[in-house]
Amino acid sequence: MEWWVSMPKVELHAHLNGSVRDSTLLELARVLGDEGVIVFSDVEHVIMKDDRSLHEVFKLFDLIHILTTDHKTVTRITKEVVEDFASENVVYLELRTTPKKNDSKGMSKHSYMEAVMEGLRSVTAVDVYFAPQNLDARTSINRISINDTYHGATRKKIYVRFLLSIDRRETTEAAMETVKLALEMRDLGVVGIDLSGNPIVGEWNTFLPALKFAQEQGLCITLHCGEVPNHEEIQMMLDFLPMRIGHACCFREEDWRKLKSSKIPVEICLTSNIRTDSISSLDIHHFVDLYNAKHPIVLCTDDSGVFSTSLSKEYSLASSAFGLGKRELFQLARNGIDYIFADAEVKRDLTVIFNSAAKELD
Numbered sequence: 505m506e507w508w509v510s511m512p513k514v515e516l517h518a519h520l521n522g523s524v525r526d527s528t529l530l531e532l533a534r535v536l537g538d539e540g541v542i543v544f545s546d547v548e549h550v551i552m553k554d555d556r557s558l559h560e561v562f563k564l565f566d567l568i569h570i571l572t573t574d575h576k577t578v579t580r581i582t583k584e585v586v587e588d589f590a591s592e593n594v595v596y597l598e599l600r601t602t603p604k605k606n607d608s609k610g611m612s613k614h615s616y617m618e619a620v621m622e623g624l625r626s627v628t629a630v631d632v633y634f635a636p637q638n639l640d641a642r643t644s645i646n647r648i649s650i651n652d653t654y655h656g657a658t659r660k661k662i663y664v665r666f667l668l669s670i671d672r673r674e675t676t677e678a679a680m681e682t683v684k685l686a687l688e689m690r691d692l693g694v695v696g697i698d699l700s701g702n703p704i705v706g707e708w709n710t711f712l713p714a715l716k717f718a719q720e721q722g723l724c725i726t727l728h729c730g731e732v733p734n735h736e737e738i739q740m741m742l743d744f745l746p747m748r749i750g751h752a753c754c755f756r757e758e759d760w761r762k763l764k765s766s767k768i769p770v771e772i773c774l775t776s777n778i779r780t781d782s783i784s785s786l787d788i789h790h791f792v793d794l795y796n797a798k799h800p801i802v803l804c805t806d807d808s809g810v811f812s813t814s815l816s817k818e819y820s821l822a823s824s825a826f827g828l829g830k831r832e833l834f835q836l837a838r839n840g841i842d843y844i845f846a847d848a849e850v851k852r853d854l855t856v857i858f859n860s861a862a863k864e865l866d
């Protein structure tokens with residue numbers, strides 16, 4: 505097994521509906537095709553297409569949501585996505601998703617999230633630890649990490665926490681509903697709020713009241729920031745002091761200065777940035793500057809299904825594109841522990857796992 509697959513990794517920027525397997529989407533599309541809801545031949549090539557602009561990606565999400573937004577399917581995709589990340593030795597996953605209301609399916613934002621939680625509970629292939637009070641789980645992960653080598657453990661272990669996403673198409677009231685839901689579901693492992701969705705849609709001031717409320721209530725916040733050159737918004741987002749940001753592709757000098765002085769960690773999604781043409785080539789990707797400046801960064805997938813990637817592939821890509829070796833990338837993955845939104849006990853457990861894996865690096 506390649507080292508970038510076998511080493512433990514931390515995933516902090518993964519959208520649930522962007523991480524669905526192609527095979528699952530095709531299967532769901534076939535069923536809806538047979539039911540006459542969609543025309544399968546029209547959507548097959550859309551699902552399988554490799555290169556998409558940022559605009560086309562959001563059109564694809566509209567299709568994916570038609571295929572996946574019922575309770576049973578939400579449960580299924582959550583289970584599969586968690587199993588897929590665990591299978592490549594992601595030991596901590598912060599999975600984000602937009603709670604959806606779908607009257608035709610009797611779905612509320614709350615019932616959507618219950619279906620997500622059910623998906624987590626139905627994982628059998630790996631051990632999942634998701635609720636903060638799951639003490640047995642923590643004990644067991646410690647025991648395995650200390651008494652056994654990480655790779656020697658027979659069953660894979662993964663910690664999962666959730667971020668609830670506010671879609672930029674939403675109103676202030678809808679955003680507030682999502683924040684209140686996150687507060688209600690804190691005991692089930694919801695740790696924060698994400699702002700995402702088409703970056704050319706919506707205004708920062710629409711989401712600000714809900715984001716401020718979330719911040720006051722102690723929820724952790726990450727923002728999709730600078731996917732398009734909207735400098736006024738980038739400045740307002742950085743002034744808000746989120747705990748992390750995603751992407752940071754279209755920053756000006758002034759934005760970099762503010763980001764670096766604030767030390768806000770950046771979730772870097774290499775394949776996504778290239779595929780959507782947000783960055784024209786890896787040679788000029790801001791990873792290099794941030795890495796050399798020792799700014800906090802973490803490699804992430806964004807949408808492993810939509811962009812046909814995996815976290816292991818992102819590490820392999822960083823290795824080949826930027827000339828980083830196994831030790832440097834192991835350290836980069838380990839640094840991710842500092843930027844997770846889960847509590848100090850989870851950080852301690854993850855440190856034990858990484859320390860154990862470090863012994864096998866040579």
Ligand code: 5GP
Nearest residue numbers: 519520521522565601602669700701702728
């Ligand atoms: P979901 O929240 O439905 O589980 O995951 C898909 C949603 O995540 C998309 O509809 C979109 O709102 C958001 N998303 C996924 N990838 C991206 C991305 O690269 N940029 C932005 N801004 N939003 C994204």
